[in-house]
Amino acid sequence: MSVIVVFLLANYGNGQVVFNNDLDQITSDVCTGTSKKIAVSTVSGTCTPYAGNVNSVVFTWQVESSPGVWQNITAFSISGITYDTEQRINAGGTVISSILTINVAYGTDEATWNYRVLAQGSGGCALATSLNEAIAVKKNRWLGTVSSAWSDPNNWSCSRVPAAISSAIILPAANNPVITVNAAVKDLTLQPGSVLTVNSGYNLTASGPVTVVGDGNFTLQNNANLLQTTYTGNNSGPIRVGRNSSALMRQDYTLWSSPVTGQNLLNFSPQTLTGRFYEYNTLTNTYSAVNPSANTFQTGKGYLIRMPNNHPTTPTVWSGQFTGVPNNGDITLSLVNGGAGFRYNAIGNPYPSPVKMSNFVNANSTKITGTLYFWRKTNNTATEPGYCTWTLAGFVSNGEAQVVNPNGILRTGQGFIVEMVNSETSVLFNNAMRVANNADQFFKITSDDSDELAGDKFCLNIVSDAGVKNQMLLGYFDVATNGVDFAIDGKAIEETSVALSTLIGGEKYLIEGRAPFQNEDVVPLYFNTDAAGQFTISLERLEGLFLGSQEIYLKDNVANVVHNLKAGAYVFTSGAGAFSNRFEIRYTDSSLGVQHPDLGAANVIAYVADNSLVVKSNAEAIEAVQVFDVQGRLLTEKKNIDTTSAIVPLTGNKQVLLVKIAIRNGLVATRKIIF
Template identity: 40%
Template sequence: MKKKILLLIIFLSAFCVKSFSQSAGLYETYIVFGINGNANLYYDLNADTGNYDFDGQFLGTFCEGDTNGLIFKGGEHKIYKCGGCDLTSTRIYYRVYLTGSPSGSYVSNSLGYLSGFNNGCGGQNQIWDKVDYNTNVLDGLSSGDYTIEVYSDATVTCDGGTVFASNGGENYKATFTINASTVGGMISGDAAFCSGANSGALTLSGNTGDVVRWESSITSDFSASVVEIDNTTTSLNIENILTTTYYRAVVKNGECGEEYSGIHTLTINPNSWTGTVDTDWNEPLNWCGGVPVATDAVEIPLVTNQPIIASGDNILVESVNVFSGATLVVESGGNLTVANAVTVASGGDFTVNNNANLIQVNDVSNSGSVTVIKNSSALYRLDYTLWSSPVTGQNLQDFSPLTLSNRFYDYDESTDSYSVITPSTNDFSVGRACLIRAPNTYAAYVDDDTSGVIWEGTFVGEPNNGDVAVSTTTALNGYNLVGNPYPSSINVNDFFDANVATVNQTSALYFWRKRNDPNTTTYAMITKAAYVANAAAGGDTGASTFIGDSSDWVVNTGQGFFVQTTGASIVFNNSMRRGVNNQQFFRMEQQDEDISEVSRIWLNITGDEGEFKQMAIVYNNQTTLGLDYGWDGEALSDGPIALYSTIEGVNLGVQARSQFNEEDVVPIAYEVTNSGSYTISLDHFDGVFLQGQDVYLKDNVTGQLIDVKNTSYTFSTIAGLFTDRFEVVYSNQALSINDLVLDTDTVVVYQKNDVLTIDSSNLMVKEVTVYDVQGRVVYEKRNIDTDVVTITDLQLQKQMLLVEITVDDRKVYKKIML
């Protein structure tokens, strides 16, 4: 402003010394623009000031359609008038045309009086100004090079009425350029890839401007996870895309702003089965994107060859979708692990065969039905099995249609007994088991040559998945009937660990599988420490299966079992699920050959009529001599014979002890309901006992020490419970046969099958005399010299007898009620 004033003073000084050829004139004129939103710029028209000269000026490059690029604001005129001349108005004119083609009319823009002061010719110098027109010069103009032509005038009462500032009639001209607006264009190219086969190209077309970069995102609106791609060409090569991804190009034309192209969606379709070669899941050419990996969503459409997961296959995928008409089969010995959902369309067929597994990782909902097959053990007429369904919606009668309708049972925990359930109107409950009898058409068991029938249990429904909570009760003894709810095996250790707050401290998992035989106990049992069989014949002995690392042991698909609880519910979850393939309802995974931390022995007690009971003693550095949750297992004594050890008043079928010590002594109790001859034997062993450690059974009645690793021990007993007769020891420091001491417990007398038996525990019997209640001799025998005497010719009837036995010249008397 100071510069303008200085120039004005110089101008006026010069003017005052001249002759006044004109009485009025414009000595400084400006045109004012706003450019790109910045502060107003004053351009000189007919003056030499510090401002930019307008004439010959390039105003800039703008974008077509720009609303704020080049704004005409107005102008400012400085006008002198001498005495006797008045100034009435002033204007600034402009027109715009394509450079080199002058045309069009001028736009007139009036200015208003701002201020004035006296000058040297008796008049005034005045400033007229207006800078708020805000006219968009670019409005309606297309791209090209333009000229804006300007001049000014003022209306006065002298000098012919009008004075001009018009550059000697040539006017003042400046130029500017308009670029076409940026157009992002559209992307063409690959629109979908099959998972695993994703290399291709995208091409940008229809754009106006240059590519600045490309961008990708996994969100369709680019609101997150935007990746900038350093590529300024109109082509983009893409590869290794694992999920549906969105692409766009960023385009800029000259000074125009950046614009995005249309968004191109590159869909990663599930890896789809084609069956081009055969039915082999692991053949790459059978898939549109190669053999699926764990991150692939898999689709099974209807094609000629349908996929089969074979024995030994361990397949991992993200999800499975079986289309209508299509089939997927997991053969026995195969495993399919799915991270998320299994979907089977109506008309689709997904079958998990016997000893195969469908494992799921995440707790998601499935859709549609699968068929899960689980074979029973060999069954005979009147045999029962505890079944648990791996699917939802399986009707009981449909599952076993040949079973009599009154031979389906659930378990009433409040009465601790089985109750009949109507099979036609009831489905399996998730996580619970039912007791179901074999069809009456099966053959009855006669002997070991009788062939049993394997029932192919077929479950159809939506596969169970995720967390399953089963309500439980502590009524009566707190035993609850539950079952594996999944179409896969579950880990025994994981089940115990997940239910530490609910399962009783001494509870095992108890399994039913036996022939219909009153002489055998009903339940097998398993803990973290050992598995104990329920019967030597007709049940599961477990002799060759439950060895090795117990952390691998599992409960198979379809298996029901009992557990004793102290809380309101137990839980099953996906973390328990395993891919173990075997026929037994409860068996271990791949066994470890060297399990140095665990040493176990399994003892059997058997009777002459097939009675059987088993127990286990386990040495482990993770357990103690007290009760250990999940490791110790309370014995269920529901048969005519029992064998167990006792800790803190609890009778244990599995006793877990601390690290093995050769000086350890384990008292063993037995109970029989019938007098007679019984045998204790070592069924199998592992750990240090495979490395030469001896195992002895000590008979505290006879004083004998029996090496049960090499021989079984047969003894005679009357009916009853005996808690201190036997001990398991590991060194041979007991009495020999020559050191036996005769007492009344050494000699056992019992009657069975019309035979009177006298057993003196290896001491020689010399004479036997039998008296009736009246003191009459009813039987007498001399010079016997044997330790077991059987009397078959005694006329027996219901009465009390007194038996006099002479052993080593001493007499022992025994009463017996026939």
């Protein structure tokens, strides 16, 4: 609330205006985002025959720009401070006043400014100079007067809770602030001796830097987040970031990545044996030991670390804490590319907040395959693969305990593996990838930020009589083709003792997205096992039309059996070996089907010419063309074509596009282009 301070000025002598009640030479604190009024007045006197007319005195307000140097406020600009002036005359016409309003914006720097006024009467009166009055611009400070509640305005020096446009300074107090609501600040400073805690489940968003001075203590509990949006610069001073592991056993491992700079590996997990810290060796596709006492977490890099050696032998959550300067802004991570088969790198979320997987993948669409791999394996067991696999098509578990679909979110501290493409040797992280998500632990379910493609899909599980497990996903999407699609098809990262997958271009895929569903489709499955035995294939996580009446059949070409998987699991026996022709997925119970024209690349083509998409069919007339981006968003379409060729104008930036081409008789072809 603004306060008006009025000083009456009397004209005593002849010759000039005399300030009877001059400025008080005091300094008043003014909070950013508020204003302050100061005013002077003079009454009619003998220096000039003015009668109190409003034009009889000229007031000129000045500010001290440097010690002893005064400038008119209209000539000297102060960032964040603006002025309004007003001149008044009383009802009797005998008192003339000038009021200066000093407006202090939220982002104004803290400083003290002196003001004075010059007054000159009409008719040749001499110039009179007032004394000084000062304002001290102050940011909002934590006082902790009544409680520890961040959201209580009575705890703040400016009697208001900080917001996205205002700064906050935390001072030592009897009641240290605790954030138990989603909060926002412009910038944040913790003074020495101060303490700030963001409780689990809440977010603090800063649009400017975070500064911790001296022994200031800023702690993010597990599942609490620090988000920074438009500000991409550096922070200063260490914070503490809590992060819980999944419920693991003593000799289990977690792939970690640090959200802060300066965290020593051994100090992060001091009870882990020093020989059980690893980094991924791209050129051998193995983990290599790293000296934890001599190394800190490199920003954006993943490290495989065993649980502390005093951890329980039963599944138990371990609470870790990172300490260092919080990472922020654009982060380019240099990686290793050893050519085909040797392009895998262990990286990780570099921020003290979650990252949306689709944001990361799409920002690196020319650098990686778009498949993310997550380590989760009980140590010394041979019954499951080491990794879970994710693409935009969905998530494939490795069958281990403590694995739940992450639904598109990289947790704080979470490491993972990507595969580079071509000759690329870097990936990018930025603030646009970060999200306010507070679900618990690695692999925790949340649906708010999932970008999984909508489609018709299901998972196939295989398990041996020895308990060895494997899972794969098969789906049909508007934006997919039957070839390899970026961020949709997920290649197997490892050779496992039991595997069920598909083959695309001779390589094994645990996740395959195919062109829109047709019930005549037949999908060959690749099966391998290191040991003879009995095996069971079953369905899991049906979506889209498979939730309805559409059946899913498994054909065993060796046993000459067509089995309805929706009616129950299929049990069979096999010797050791690899079998690329034994099984296939069908959607009718007969090998006979309706014959349709071949929609291969020779008969339906799509290419870009003169900023337009050109589509041609040598099979049937084209009925419609739809163009999608890799996230499945429809960008443009053309209907009712009814000819064997079509031209569709394209706009926008260079990107990968998926083209869905509807052919007469209900057939659909899908092509991938780069525009």
